[in-house]
Amino acid sequence: MIDNLKWDSKFFKRKIGELKITPEFSHKINAAIKKAKADSFKYIICKVHPHQTAFIRILESLGFYLSDIGVTLTVDIDKLLNKAVYKDSPMIKAIRVANLKDIYMLKKMIKSFFLESRFYNDPFFSKEEADKLYQTWMENSVKKKAADIVFCIPDVGFITCKKNVTNIGEIGLVGVKKDFRGKAVGTALMKEAITWFKSQDINLVSVRTQLKNIDAMNFYLKLGCYVKGYDIVFAKIL
Numbered sequence: 001m002i003d004n005l006k007w008d009s010k011f012f013k014r015k016i017g018e019l020k021i022t023p024e025f026s027h028k029i030n031a032a033i034k035k036a037k038a039d040s041f042k043y044i045i046c047k048v049h050p051h052q053t054a055f056i057r058i059l060e061s062l063g064f065y066l067s068d069i070g071v072t073l074t075v076d077i078d079k080l081l082n083k084a085v086y087k088d089s090p091m092i093k094a095i096r097v098a099n100l101k102d103i104y105m106l107k108k109m110i111k112s113f114f115l116e117s118r119f120y121n122d123p124f125f126s127k128e129e130a131d132k133l134y135q136t137w138m139e140n141s142v143k144k145k146a147a148d149i150v151f152c153i154p155d156v157g158f159i160t161c162k163k164n165v166t167n168i169g170e171i172g173l174v175g176v177k178k179d180f181r182g183k184a185v186g187t188a189l190m191k192e193a194i195t196w197f198k199s200q201d202i203n204l205v206s207v208r209t210q211l212k213n214i215d216a217m218n219f220y221l222k223l224g225c226y227v228k229g230y231d232i233v234f235a236k237i238l
Ligand SMILES: CC(C)(COP(=O)(O)OP(=O)(O)OC[C@H]1O[C@@H](n2cnc3c(N)ncnc32)[C@H](O)[C@@H]1OP(=O)(O)O)[C@@H](O)C(=O)NCCC(=O)NCCS
Pocket: 087, 113, 114, 174, 175, 176, 177, 180, 181, 182, 183, 184, 185, 186, 187, 188, 208, 209, 210, 213, 214, 215, 216, 218, 219, 220, 222
């Protein structure tokens, strides 16, 4: 009933688990929490479908709190590339593939970029841990462990691209430094990523963000992405 999230546990140096349970077995959650405590878990999450309102109330009554609302958006590559109107950024010429020498610059830049994410808002994680998580994600992306390719404009922005097993392209991290936002740099990075996915015979691209990340939501919607679904993450500190 509780899966050990091994990568998370190792990274955060505390045992982290995911409660996997369907609403009809919600009477077993209390026992599962007790067992998790006995097994030294320090934090558990439970992913919930938005329509499971009764189940959500049970989780809340057991001390779970809302940790994240994620939105998954998708875009059809041809539709996006054929879209006529784009503001073009002069920065587009500076976009290049990131290499190992860029890791230091990218890790410096990514610090405190994703302030809307779960890791910066859930009290279980410290700001330092959240920074380190995104820095590690970036490093692993450039090293091709967490992504297939990373494009960057040094000290301005970046985007990471990954082909998943079902041949859907995933944008993992996309960001533009504050001073350069609203100047079509993000759009230029997305176009570069989409063109690369197209060269890999991928037709559909998916990206997940937070519902409360208004800038990102507007950014993706303006690009022609549409909302595919959303997910809710509840959490409990043990
Ligand atoms: C999301 C982000 C990458 C957008 O990059 P950007 O370079 O500012 O985006 P663009 O200038 O290309 O904007 C394209 C469109 O997005 C929308 N948009 C971007 N920033 C916006 C903002 N602050 N408010 C409202 N809409 C915004 C607009 O519709 C804009 O088009 P317009 O300028 O013609 O109105 C950038 O805000 C960022 O780095 N945010 C922090 C990191 C992050 O949250 N990344 C996404 C997480 S998954």
